[in-house]
Amino acid sequence: LYYNEATYADFSADTDLTERELVGLVTQYMPRVSDDAAKAAAYMEKHGLYFMDSAERVSDLGFTTTLDQYNAPFIYLALYGDQNDIQSMFHEFGHYYDAYVNPVPDLLLSVGSLDIFEIHSTGMEALSTGWYEDIYGEDADLARIRFLDSALYTVFSGCLFDEVYADPTLTPEQISQTFVTIARSYGLRSFGKEFSHYWMQVNHNFESPFYYISYAVSMLASLQIYEMAENDWASAADFYNDLVSLGAFDY
Numbered sequence: 001l002y003y004n005e006a007t008y009a010d011f012s013a014d015t016d017l018t019e020r021e022l023v024g025l026v027t028q029y030m031p032r033v034s035d036d037a038a039k040a041a042a043y044m045e046k047h048g049l050y051f052m053d054s055a056e057r058v059s060d061l062g063f064t065t066t067l068d069q070y071n072a073p074f075i076y077l078a079l080y081g082d083q084n085d086i087q088s089m090f091h092e093f094g095h096y097y098d099a100y101v102n103p104v105p106d107l108l109l110s111v112g113s114l115d116i117f118e119i120h121s122t123g124m125e126a127l128s129t130g131w132y133e134d135i136y137g138e139d140a141d142l143a144r145i146r147f148l149d150s151a152l153y154t155v156f157s158g159c160l161f162d163e164v165y166a167d168p169t170l171t172p173e174q175i176s177q178t179f180v181t182i183a184r185s186y187g188l189r190s191f192g193k194e195f196s197h198y199w200m201q202v203n204h205n206f207e208s209p210f211y212y213i214s215y216a217v218s219m220l221a222s223l224q225i226y227e228m229a230e231n232d233w234a235s236a237a238d239f240y241n242d243l244v245s246l247g248a249f250d251y
Contacts (some may be wrong), residue, residue, distance in 0.1 A: 015136070016081040019052040022089045029131050030093075033124075034241045040100035041093070043072075049096075050075040062088045064095035064121075068107050073099035083146055086135065087125055094124030102247035114211050116248035118218030119225075122154070123240050126226035130233045151219050151226075158216025160186055164199050165209065175199065 017025070027045055030037040044050060049067075051058075055078035062077045073096045079085045098120040104110050129147055132140040163182045170178060176196040183191070204211040229236035 015083050015086060017085055019050075019079070022052065022077075022079075022085060023050065025086065025135065026089060026093050029128070030097075032131075033097075033127065033237055036101050036241070037097050040073075040097045043100065044075070044093075044096060047072070049073060050077070052077045052079055054078070055080050062092060064092045064099065066099055066104055066107075071103055071107075083136075083143055087128075087147060087150065090124050090128040091121045094121035097124065098244050098247065101244060102249070105249055110249055112248040113251060114208075114214035114248075115217045116243075116246075116251060118214050119221045120244055120248070122151070122215075122219050122222035123225045123243065125151075126222045127229055127233070127237055127240055129226065130229055148226075151223055154219045155216045156186065158212050158214070158219070161199065161202055161205065162210070162213035162216070164205055172200075 023045055027038075027041045030041040049072055051074075058078050060078050064073055064075050066072065067074050075092045075096055077085070077088055077092060095117065098117065125147065129144055132143050136143045160182060164175060164179060167178070176199070179199045180196045183195070199205055202212065225236050225240055228239060
């Protein structure tokens with residue numbers, strides 16, 4: 001479905017927010033999520049625990065990490081000047097919120113469940129759709145389509161890249177051939193020759209094996225949170241907060 005003609009339509013809402021405006025969105029809306037989320041946002045803002053700049057000037061990445069010396073979470077985000085920035089801000093703050101309320105038990109040995117960590121982030125994205133009228137105005141419905149479009153692609157690509165691990169004996173050239181075959185089996189039809197090497201650009205494939213399937217697994221859970229929020233946003237927020245309070249190290 002993702003790779004039919006709809007993929008060529010531009011569903012993005014027209015937004016271009018600065019670093020300060022993105023941080024302002026988080027501090028404005030987190031009190032609606034929970035007191036702890038509001039405290040995490042205030043802490044992040046007060047201590048400047050973030051770095052954002054145009055993707056044209058800085059590394060094209062978005063992640064949340066923990067500054068070990070301070071045991072404090074930190075957000076890094078490259079900006080594109082569109083709706084992706086807002087989605088990414090809420091996504092990364094979902095990670096930040098979890099890291100704030102659930103400090104890493106052991107900096108050397110604690111790993112945690114990536115399947116759950118990514119529900120913290122994409123679940124926050126799902127909850128943020130409840131504020132789209134405030135944020136996007138008349139473009140709110142377009143923004144929802146863009147969120148769901150992105151969510152479906154996350155499930156799709158999570159499964160696709162996971163299949164790269166099917167045979168660990170393949171050479172890079174064989175993986176590229178296999179990748180194209182897998183992509184076609186998923187319904188991809190139109191792509192250039194260079195696409196066969198696209199798997200090489202996904203650093204998860206090298207640095208965090210089996211991470212990519214976690215995006216698919218967690219997004220399916222977060223889409224359930226989205227469905228809950230469509231019917232009763234407050235109940236969905238309570239459910240999400242309960243999930244975050246459990247952390248991702250014991251489950």
